[in-house]
Amino acid sequence: MVKITINEKSLDLAGQADTNLLWAIRDLAGLPGTKFGCGTGLCGSCTVHVDGVAVRSCLATLEEVEGKAVTTIEGLSDDGQHPLQVAWRQLGVPQCGYCQVGQIMQAASLLSENPRPSDSEILESMSGNICRRGCYERIVAAVRLASTGA
Amino acid sequence: MLRDISQDPTTARTLQGAGHVEIQNISRRGFLGVSGKAFALALFPAPVQAFTRFKVRGSSMPQGLREDPLLFVSLTADGLVTVIVHRSEMGQGIRTSFAMVIADELGADWTQMRVRQAPGDEPKYGNQDTDGSRSMRHHIQALRYMGAAMRQMLINAAAAEWGVDASQVSAGVNEIKSASRSATFGELAAGAMQQPVPRFEDLTFKTEEQFRYIGKGSILAIDLDDIVTGKAVYGADVALAGMKYAVIARPPVIGAKVLSYDSEAALEVPGVERILMIPVNDLPIGFAPLGGIAVIAAHTDAAIKGRDALVINWGDSRHDGYDS
Ligand code: FES
Numbered sequence: 220m221v222k223i224t225i226n227e228k229s230l231d232l233a234g235q236a237d238t239n240l241l242w243a244i245r246d247l248a249g250l251p252g253t254k255f256g257c258g259t260g261l262c263g264s265c266t267v268h269v270d271g272v273a274v275r276s277c278l279a280t281l282e283e284v285e286g287k288a289v290t291t292i293e294g295l296s297d298d299g300q301h302p303l304q305v306a307w308r309q310l311g312v313p314q315c316g317y318c319q320v321g322q323i324m325q326a327a328s329l330l331s332e333n334p335r336p337s338d339s340e341i342l343e344s345m346s347g348n349i350c351r352r353g354c355y356e357r358i359v360a361a362v363r364l365a366s367t368g369a
Numbered sequence: 370m371l372r373d374i375s376q377d378p379t380t381a382r383t384l385q386g387a388g389h390v391e392i393q394n395i396s397r398r399g400f401l402g403v404s405g406k407a408f409a410l411a412l413f414p415a416p417v418q419a420f421t422r423f424k425v426r427g428s429s430m431p432q433g434l435r436e437d438p439l440l441f442v443s444l445t446a447d448g449l450v451t452v453i454v455h456r457s458e459m460g461q462g463i464r465t466s467f468a469m470v471i472a473d474e475l476g477a478d479w480t481q482m483r484v485r486q487a488p489g490d491e492p493k494y495g496n497q498d499t500d501g502s503r504s505m506r507h508h509i510q511a512l513r514y515m516g517a518a519m520r521q522m523l524i525n526a527a528a529a530e531w532g533v534d535a536s537q538v539s540a541g542v543n544e545i546k547s548a549s550r551s552a553t554f555g556e557l558a559a560g561a562m563q564q565p566v567p568r569f570e571d572l573t574f575k576t577e578e579q580f581r582y583i584g585k586g587s588i589l590a591i592d593l594d595d596i597v598t599g600k601a602v603y604g605a606d607v608a609l610a611g612m613k614y615a616v617i618a619r620p621p622v623i624g625a626k627v628l629s630y631d632s633e634a635a636l637e638v639p640g641v642e643r644i645l646m647i648p649v650n651d652l653p654i655g656f657a658p659l660g661g662i663a664v665i666a667a668h669t670d671a672a673i674k675g676r677d678a679l680v681i682n683w684g685d686s687r688h689d690g691y692d693s
Pocket residue numbers: 254255256257258259260261262263264265266275276277278
């Protein structure tokens with residue numbers, strides 16, 4: 220058993236210190252919103268926050284997040300109205316949606332550090348999040364909309 | 370995704386309108402060779418004045434094509450219209466499109482529409498292959514029929530309840546009315562679902578001008594809200610009671626068989642429960658399983674670590690000489 224905090228809840232997970240965080244979140248904590256894409260840090264679909272900062276959960280272990288606050292998409296906003304979620308809906312960003320949770324978590328981390336990123340800062344921060352369906356233009360537009368209202 | 374265009378040339382179809390246009394068997398390649406006149410007609414078909422049955426290729430796919438409104442559409446007292454979608458969503462928007470067609474032909478407002486994913490059950494739902502960009506081509510007729518049939522069933526239910534002839538009753542958006550009365554779909558839902566299902570030939574269909582959603586570009590994905598909140602359910606997200614997780618060590622080269630393996634270290638990984646060999650089929654593999662050694666565990670990470678701990682002695686494959 221490893222005790223970690225996900226979405227402000229303290230959980231005893233039936234894993235080991237070296238159990239991968241992504242699979243612990245999905246299979247042990249039962250929070251399937253966080254997606255597996257590559258398992259090797261290349262796609263960003265597994266992005267969660269650790270103490271508010273975007274982290275690729277597929278590269279982290281339970282031991283590394285002990286005592287820290289893990290936030291997944293399920294905990295990003297109580298009512299699903301985070302400004303990014305609102306912008307994402309307004310612009311109809313996703314196609315299949317598989318990458319989008321990671322995109323939103325990455326963007327949320329960016330905006331909490333830098334509430335008014337320039338387009339090039341958006342691109343730089345989002346460049347590790349791959350979309351199989353190429354929704355990039357709408358992703359950038361939605362991050363801009365959430366940060367500036369336009 | 371494998372797209373076999375040659376197997377599915379554009380469905381032969383008949384458009385009725387000013388003039389009679391018949392377009393047959395235009396494969397994407399064959400299309401280039403079609404005469405200029407036919408090309409113009411194909412791009413600017415005469416408006417569909419009436420909806421008449423056309424031959425649908427989907428009906429000859431394995432397990433055929435179902436078009437039973439009571440199987441695919443349900444109306445409930447809360448006013449919701451739930452459409453069962455039996456094809457797979459991959460971002461092409463099929464869950465949204467199926468609901469749009471039903472909404473338009475039935476006369477439901479978009480806010481009333483819900484979709485539910487069908488389980489894999491072809492004897493029940495008909496062919497469920499989702500490939501070849503053809504789910505909508507194969508189903509638009511069935512969807513329009515089912516939407517129109519449900520609309521007529523609402524009309525018939527209202528006529529029975531109000532003691533008037535069905536010809537005195539008409540349908541609007543979420544409304545069924547006669548000269549003196551009106552009711553919402555939800556109010557008539559239970560009665561409508563009990564009505565006999567009308568035949569295609571006895572129905573009236575909407576004209577293109579009457580569509581509120583089809584072709585208007587105004588509808589966003591029906592799953593949008595679920596996607597942005599992480600609630601959308603993908604295949605890998607389904608969790609069943611008592612479910613285990615498996616990861617398979619695949620042949621390093623297609624066709625290579627397992628000569629021997631040692632699973633001792635894998636079984637020592639915490640969470641690993643069982644190791645199973647899946648026979649490797651002879652070449653060509655085609656659509657048969659690739660085979661390998663499966664590690665079954667309490668969670669995916671244990672299964673991955675178990676697979677990495679397997680010691681497998683793979684045989685030769687006649688493809689050994691190739692390099693990617
Ligand atoms: S699954 Fe973690 S980066 Fe791809």
